[in-house]
Amino acid sequence: MKILSIHDLATIRKRAEHKLSLREESNEKVTEKCCGLASGTQHLQILICGGTGCKASSSQGITDNLRSAIQKNGIADKVEVITVGCFGFCEKGPIVKIIPDNTFYTQVTPEDAEDIITEHIIGGRKIERLLYIDPKTEHTVSNSKHMDFYRKQLRIALRNCGFIDPENIEEYIAREGYHALADCLLNKQPTEVIDLIKRSGLRGRGGGGFPTGLKWEFTHKQQSDIKYVVCNADEGDPGAFMDRSIMEGDPHSIVEAMCVCGYSIGSSKGLVYIRAEYPLAISRLKIAIEQARNYGLLGDNILGTDFCFDIEIRYGAGAFVCGEETALIHSMEGKRGEPTLKPPFPAESGYLGKPTNVNNVETLANIPIILTKGAEWFATIGTERSKGTKVFALAGKINNVGLIEVPMGTTLREVIYEIGGGIKGGKKFKAVQTGGPSGGCLTEKHLDTPIDFDNLLAAGSMMGSGGMIVMDEDDCMVSVARFYLDFTVEESCGKCTPCRIGNKRLLELLNKITEGRGTEKDLDTLATLGQVIKDTALCGLGQTSPNPVLSTLDNFYDEYLEHVRDKTCRAKQCKSLLTYTINPELCIGCHLCAKNCPADAIIGLVRKPHIISPDKCIKCGMCMARCKFKAILVC
Amino acid sequence: MSDIKLACDVAEQVRTICDKHGNNPGELINILHEAQHLHGYLPEEMQCIIASKLNIPVSKVYGVVTFYAFFTMTPKGKHPISVCMGTACYVRGSEKLLEEFKRVLGIEVGETTPDGKFSLDCLRCVGACGLAPVVMIGEKVYGRLQPIDVKKIIEELE
Numbered sequence: 003m004k005i006l007s008i009h010d011l012a013t014i015r016k017r018a019e020h021k022l023s024l025r026e027e028s029n030e031k032v033t034e035k036c037c038g039l040a041s042g043t044q045h046l047q048i049l050i051c052g053g054t055g056c057k058a059s060s061s062q063g064i065t066d067n068l069r070s071a072i073q074k075n076g077i078a079d080k081v082e083v084i085t086v087g088c089f090g091f092c093e094k095g096p097i098v099k100i101i102p103d104n105t106f107y108t109q110v111t112p113e114d115a116e117d118i119i120t121e122h123i124i125g126g127r128k129i130e131r132l133l134y135i136d137p138k139t140e141h142t143v144s145n146s147k148h149m150d151f152y153r154k155q156l157r158i159a160l161r162n163c164g165f166i167d168p169e170n171i172e173e174y175i176a177r178e179g180y181h182a183l184a185d186c187l188l189n190k191q192p193t194e195v196i197d198l199i200k201r202s203g204l205r206g207r208g209g210g211g212f213p214t215g216l217k218w219e220f221t222h223k224q225q226s227d228i229k230y231v232v233c234n235a236d237e238g239d240p241g242a243f244m245d246r247s248i249m250e251g252d253p254h255s256i257v258e259a260m261c262v263c264g265y266s267i268g269s270s271k272g273l274v275y276i277r278a279e280y281p282l283a284i285s286r287l288k289i290a291i292e293q294a295r296n297y298g299l300l301g302d303n304i305l306g307t308d309f310c311f312d313i314e315i316r317y318g319a320g321a322f323v324c325g326e327e328t329a330l331i332h333s334m335e336g337k338r339g340e341p342t343l344k345p346p347f348p349a350e351s352g353y354l355g356k357p358t359n360v361n362n363v364e365t366l367a368n369i370p371i372i373l374t375k376g377a378e379w380f381a382t383i384g385t386e387r388s389k390g391t392k393v394f395a396l397a398g399k400i401n402n403v404g405l406i407e408v409p410m411g412t413t414l415r416e417v418i419y420e421i422g423g424g425i426k427g428g429k430k431f432k433a434v435q436t437g438g439p440s441g442g443c444l445t446e447k448h449l450d451t452p453i454d455f456d457n458l459l460a461a462g463s464m465m466g467s468g469g470m471i472v473m474d475e476d477d478c479m480v481s482v483a484r485f486y487l488d489f490t491v492e493e494s495c496g497k498c499t500p501c502r503i504g505n506k507r508l509l510e511l512l513n514k515i516t517e518g519r520g521t522e523k524d525l526d527t528l529a530t531l532g533q534v535i536k537d538t539a540l541c542g543l544g545q546t547s548p549n550p551v552l553s554t555l556d557n558f559y560d561e562y563l564e565h566v567r568d569k570t571c572r573a574k575q576c577k578s579l580l581t582y583t584i585n586p587e588l589c590i591g592c593h594l595c596a597k598n599c600p601a602d603a604i605i606g607l608v609r610k611p612h613i614i615s616p617d618k619c620i621k622c623g624m625c626m627a628r629c630k631f632k633a634i635l636v637c
Numbered sequence: 638m639s640d641i642k643l644a645c646d647v648a649e650q651v652r653t654i655c656d657k658h659g660n661n662p663g664e665l666i667n668i669l670h671e672a673q674h675l676h677g678y679l680p681e682e683m684q685c686i687i688a689s690k691l692n693i694p695v696s697k698v699y700g701v702v703t704f705y706a707f708f709t710m711t712p713k714g715k716h717p718i719s720v721c722m723g724t725a726c727y728v729r730g731s732e733k734l735l736e737e738f739k740r741v742l743g744i745e746v747g748e749t750t751p752d753g754k755f756s757l758d759c760l761r762c763v764g765a766c767g768l769a770p771v772v773m774i775g776e777k778v779y780g781r782l783q784p785i786d787v788k789k790i791i792e793e794l795e
Contacts, residue, residue, distance in 0.1 A: 055765040058778035092767030240723030243764030278670060278707055279763065317670055319705030322761070336665035338704040354663075397725035397766035404767060435724065471724045485727055489761075495704070598785075600740055622736065627785055 004298035006306045008184050018176035025165060028102040037103040038126020039080060046081050046123055047101040053088035053250050054282055056096035060112055064096060067115030081123055087251015089164035090405040091151055094134060106146040107132040137423060154421050157407045158391045159367040163251030168286050171293040174254040180299055182373035183261050187307045195266045196222055202377035203389030208234055208362030209466045211455040217359060220349035221267040224357035229269035231260050232353065232360040234330055235276040238322035239438030242469035244393040245363035247405050249283035252367065253290035257313060259366035264311040267359050272313040275330050279320065287315065322493035323543050327360040340495045341541035364393055384410035388454035398471040399426045411452040414444065418472060429474040437466030439486045440546030442553025443479065462553045478575035479558040480565050484512040486550035501544030504535040508551055517578040520566040529555055577621045580636050586611035588633035595625035643682045650675055651683055655690035662691045665701055669708055678712045714749045714756035716794050721771040723762030731770035737784040741791055
């Protein structure tokens with residue numbers, strides 16, 4: 003049906019609210035009681051994560067098996083299986099949640115489906131083996147509210163992820179979806195909307211942190227027959243996946259926010275520039291756009307007003323630099339994604355030379371809720387100059403890998419040790435990398451710094467899109483810097499000299515150092531050249547590309563020195579600096595290492611200690627991985 | 638233009654794709670996506686066909702094809718292997734994994750085995766960082782792999 007008035011929207015909301023009420027209620031109350039049909043529960047819902055991570059671990063198979071078990075037991079009228087967006091706790095995926103008792107099952111396999119139906123859904127007994135075990139207390143926790151991972155989080159941009167069915171527009175409407183749009187179109191002037199966004203203090207979540215309201219105002223003020231709203235969904239930062247999860251879990255929030263933006267700046271055309279590597283996000287977004295059209299929330303005369311707006315999808319093709327707005331615009335025009343000098347800003351001359359407003363996915367996901375809850379509400383969250391929350395993709399050597407959302411101003415310590423559950427395998431924390439290839443490494447001394455745009459910049463890193471990679475004592479910081487440089491060199495578009503040649507030289511120096519040929523003078527060259535690139539490169543990518551090198555030089559100078567002076571790598575990562583040997587006292591001569599050595603570098607008689615020939619050893623570490631007696635040493 | 642070695646029906650389908658997009662040079666990237674989806678890769682001749690349909694220089698098409706990592710001018714193997722080199726996978730050992738794939742298959746990144754069975758590539762983050770290190774073979778995602786698993790996987794696929 004087409005929604006023509008606020009009244010129609012209210013009718014749908016009422017109808018859909020009923021479906022969501024079970025989930026809403028169980029979200030409000032905290033219960034440890036287990037519900038099942040045997041104990042008189044009338045209706046149950048099984049929510050299953052349909053995000054990329056969980057799908058990769060066969061969440062589709064779980065859904066299929068659950069459905070057939072429901073059929074087999076003849077309880078289809080009482081139990082629903084609903085695919086929702088990402089719950090965030092990817093480390094323990096696939097996740098299955100049972101409503102109304104809020105039981106949170108982790109690492110579920112398709113084989114567990116039968117038990118979930120017979121034991122829990124019918125029998126009303128929790129399945130202990132699938133419950134999350136709190137590593138601190140070693141007790142099982144069945145309600146996600148009681149998990150450290152969720153306790154400190156505040157989910158605003160991710161409010162609907164893991165809660166609603168992303169392929170059902172009515173569930174989104176039931177969560178006050180499209181109400182912000184209706185309110186803007188029917189009751190507010192474009193300038194009022196812009197003013198509200200300005201007052202909320204929302205800053206762009208894509209990296210730069212530019213105030214969103216100001217950006218809208220610039221584009222609004224431009225005189226032009228046609229203007230464009232662009233959603234930047236080219237999430238190129240490796241290790242960041244928040245935009246993907248939002249599009250997979252709550253695509254309608256993006257559609258609604260783009261509409262609101264279009265109304266505010268005077269545009270009738272929206273474009274989403276999305277990575278081709280995100281097939282699931284693309285398909286969910288397409289479904290959302292189609293549904294919004296069918297409901298009359300996209301297209302001509304939306305909600306019976308004069309306002310017309312529609313959205314098209316454009317595909318990226320794997321170029322990190324296209325996250326930069328001018329490069330992105332060129333790419334949408336079918337050209338090489340090379341950035342151009344600003345000004346002119348896209349707000350003046352963007353896509354096809356017309357005024358264009360580019361916002362990132364997470365920024366847009368905040369818009370509808372700011373409008374429904376008010377600018378003042380949003381402005382109370384966060385720090386003085388960074389309002390609201392930030393989504394981080396927590397990854398690397400951390401116990402709880404996943405997607406988290408915390409208020410700005412939360413400290414790194416809270417994120418890593420409380421939400422993230424500390425370092426994997428009880429190792430020692432070394433650094434956390436934020437901001438991706440444009441960011442830097444933060445260390446122990448930054449752990450109590452409240453995270454916001456300005457504090458991260460002051461600490462020599464940046465917010466970036468929100469990737470947060472945790473590293474432990476086994477990571478070599480010189481190698482990490484080399485890894486990022488390798489990335490930048492490959493992704494540099496080649497337009498300006500500092501980035502094209504300068505970064506290449508930086509990479510060569512880092513290769514030299516990790517291969518044991520570096521000198522102390524090279525460290526000075528790294529620092530000077532890094533600074534020159536920072537000062538002279540054309541676009542954001544080039545200007546920030548030396549950050550990983552400069553920040554590791556700052557924080558881990560000793561480690562660089564060891565590489566060049568002593569030719570050692572304390573993390574045992576730089577192959578050229580390592581020697582593998584066998585401890586004759588521990589070696590029992592089982593010959594397993596020799597059998598697995600790809601270079602035939604290990605010799606020895608059975609039951610006699612073996613030796614590694616240093617000339618033949620390719621330092622692959624295979625022997626170490628195979629040895630059951632810890633007899634292989636590396637130094 | 639050199640002799641057309643591309644099968645006639647493929648060439649015709651590529652022309653149809655261009656027509657579908659109104660032969661609009663602004664649609665070049667979308668056209669290339671569809672053409673690669675159709676044929677698996679974008680050989681020189683195909684780029685010539687697209688250039689003449691859109692009435693732009695071949696150099697421009699070539700410039701775009703080589704700029705974006707997603708487009709390839711070499712045919713992929715029956716089992717295209719992509720090792721994730723995103724940061725999360727890197728710190729959990731994807732570099733060693735890649736070395737092992739190179740060693741077992743005897744090819745470098747960007748190459749295809751002579752029998753056409755396997756090709757090896759790197760990719761940047763599929764967003765399944767919880768499963769790091771991740772390798773994609775075809776459409777299937779393999780998570781939490783160690784170098785010692787590589788040989789077995791290859792043998793299974795062979």
